Amino acid sequence: KNEVEQSPQNLTAQEGEFITINCSYSVGISALHWLQQHPGGGIVSLFMLSSGKKKHGRLIATINIQEKHSSLHITASHPRDSAVYICAVRGQGAQKLVFGQGTRLTINP
């Protein structure tokens, strides 16, 4: 079993829909990252959080430390949101990040 599991692996939705991507992990962590990988391959860091909730524009990230679970929400989705979204965690006392396999999101106009 992977330390970081994302669901769904693939998600297709219509423009305007509310999107939720989930991330579950099995170890105690010091931080969780959400990343966005564009079709060309470039990766952008969206959020780093260790508790509660963060919001940036139409993106919201939440984390429940007790349940070892995080969600990434996109409101009023748009075709430009189409990308692979990657969850990564840093274990307590660990130097490196452990990455999930990613969720491929496609938003159709």
Add this chain to the structure above:
Amino acid sequence: SQTIHQWPATLVQPVGSPLSLECTVEGTSNPNLYWYRQAAGRGLQLLFYSVGIGQISSEVPQNLSASRPQDRQFILSSKKLLLSDSGFYLCAWSTGGYYNSPLHFGNGTRLTVT
């Protein structure tokens, strides 16, 4: 502002040839530097990371090596490429001295070994 440069963007190399990918960071000092690889259809795999000049930690034993000759320069090398070295290579940096800080990625190098 901080920027990260990675080149080349694409590379096609024959099996057995050498490799050198370069990454430089501007606008920050003593960053943590990372090399990741993403094989087709797979997640990110950490190859090397460095917390300072000449300090390299290897995560995966293989025919690749990394060097950090200057504070903001990180180089990924191979003496002889294998077909299995094909993939998407990403350099990244984070703020040095901080246990948790966001990762900032370069645009990546798509390497095809033929």
